[in-house]
Amino acid sequence: MKQSADIENLFSQARNSEPYLTNRRFGKRVLTLINIKEPVPFWKEASIEMLGAFVGGALAYSFFPLTDLVSSIPTKFVIGPMALLSIAGGFSFLCGIGYWTADRGRL
Amino acid sequence: MLSATDQALIDRVVTTNCHDSFGILVERYQSDLRYSLRQMTGWNEALADDLAQETFIQVFKSLKSYKGTAKFSSWLYRIAYNQMVSHFRLARNREVSASDELLTSQLEQMDSSTTSELDLHRDLAEAMKALPTNQRMAIHLHLHRQLTHAEITTIMGIPLGTVKTLINRGKNTLRGLLSSWSPEDKL
Numbered sequence: 001m002k003q004s005a006d007i008e009n010l011f012s013q014a015r016n017s018e019p020y021l022t023n024r025r026f027g028k029r030v031l032t033l034i035n036i037k038e039p040v041p042f043w044k045e046a047s048i049e050m051l052g053a054f055v056g057g058a059l060a061y062s063f064f065p066l067t068d069l070v071s072s073i074p075t076k077f078v079i080g081p082m083a084l085l086s087i088a089g090g091f092s093f094l095c096g097i098g099y100w101t102a103d104r105g106r107l
Numbered sequence: 108m109l110s111a112t113d114q115a116l117i118d119r120v121v122t123t124n125c126h127d128s129f130g131i132l133v134e135r136y137q138s139d140l141r142y143s144l145r146q147m148t149g150w151n152e153a154l155a156d157d158l159a160q161e162t163f164i165q166v167f168k169s170l171k172s173y174k175g176t177a178k179f180s181s182w183l184y185r186i187a188y189n190q191m192v193s194h195f196r197l198a199r200n201r202e203v204s205a206s207d208e209l210l211t212s213q214l215e216q217m218d219s220s221t222t223s224e225l226d227l228h229r230d231l232a233e234a235m236k237a238l239p240t241n242q243r244m245a246i247h248l249h250l251h252r253q254l255t256h257a258e259i260t261t262i263m264g265i266p267l268g269t270v271k272t273l274i275n276r277g278k279n280t281l282r283g284l285l286s287s288w289s290p291e292d293k294l
Contacts, residue, residue, distance in 0.1 A: 007281055011250035014227050021138040026156060030133050030163045031126055 113179040121171055129170075133163055136183055139252075142228075143184070146247050147191055147240070150232035158194060162187040177261050181254075185262045188244055195240055234284040238277050245270055246277035 111119075111131070119128040137159065144155035165186050173182055235243045244263060248254045254262070259270045 007278055007285065008250060010227070010231065010285060014231055015251055015253070017227065018142055019225070019228070021141045023134050023137050026137055026141070026160070027130060027133045030137075030160055031130055033160065033164055034126065034129070034167050 114175060117170060117173060117175075117179065120167070129167055132166075132179075136180060137163075139180075140183060140187055143247060143252070144187060144191065146228070146232045146235060146251065147243055148232070149236040150229045154194075158187065158190050162190050165190065178258075181258055181262050184248070185264070188263060191244075192240055230285070234281055237284055238280055241265070242273045242277040242280075245273035246281065249274050250278075 111128075113132065113135075116128040116132050119125045120132075140162065141155055141159045144158050145152060148154045148158070162183065166183060169186075173179070177185075235246065238246065241263065245259055248259045248262065249256070256267055256270050256274075260267050263270065265273075
C-alpha cells in the first residue's frame with residue numbers, strides 16, 4: 001500500500017512541477033503546415049474537372065464530322081470464309097491474353 | 108477571442124476556416140500535449156513535438172467530424188494516442204527500435220540541460236519506456252492527468268476492464284523500477 005502511495009506521490013510531484021512548454025516556435029510551425037497541407041476541397045476539384053469536360057465536349061462536338069462518320073458506316077455486311085476465320089482468330093487471341101493475365105495474377 | 112470556449116473556437120474554425128481561432132486552441136493545449144508525449148516517448152523532445160504537430164494537423168483536418176460528445180481534450184488525446192501507436196508500429200516495421208531512437212535522442216539532450224528540476228520528469232519518462240505503449244498511456248492519463256477510467260476508455264477506445272488491468276499492471280512494473288528513486292540522488 002505504501003509503495004502504491006509512493007508511485008502516486010511521485011506522479012503527483014511531477015504533476016505539480018510540470019513545466020510550461022512555450023508555444024513560440026511550435027504554434028507557428030503548426031499554423032504554417034496547416035496552410036501548406038490544406039487540401040483543395042472535393043467539390044472544388046470535381047467542379048473544375050466537370051467544367052473542363054463540358055468545354056472539351058462542346059468543342060469536340062462542334063468540330064466532329066458526325067454526318068460523314070454516319071455515312072461511312074456500311075449498311076450491307078457480307079461474311080465470307082476469310083472474315084469468319086479472322087473473327088475466330090481474334091477471339092482466340094483475346095482468350096489467350098485473358099488466360100495469360102489470369103495465370104500471371106495467380107502467381 | 109482568447110477567452111472564448113473551445114466549442115466557440117471550433118465552430119469558428121469549421122464555419123469560417125479561421126486560423127487564428129485554431130491558433131488559440133493550439134496555444135491552449137500544446138504544452139500539456141507535448142509534455143504528455145514526452146512522457147510517452149522517453150522524453151524524446153523532437154519525436155514528441157513531431158507527434159504533437161501531426162496531431163494538431165490531424166485535428167484541424169477532422170475538426171468537422173468533432174461532435175462535441177466528449178471533451179475536446181479527450182478527443183485531442185485520442186488522436187495523439189493513435190498517432191503515437193502508428194508511429195511505433197511503423198518504427199518497428201522499419202526495424203528501427205524505438206528505444207534506440209530514444210536513447211540516441213536522450214544522449215544528445217543530456218548536454219543541453221541537466222537541471223535537477225527536470226530529473227523527475229525524465230526519470231519517470233525513462234521508467235515508462237519499460238511499459239508497452241497502451242500501459243504507458245493509461246498510466247500517464249490516470250496518474251498524471253488524473254482522468255477517470257471512463258475518460259481513459261473514451262480516449263483509448265478500449266473496454267473499462269482493460270483500462271483497469273493496464274493501470275494495475277503498469278503500476279506494478281513502475282513500482283519495481285522506481286522503488287529506489289529519490290530526489291536527493293539527483294542533486
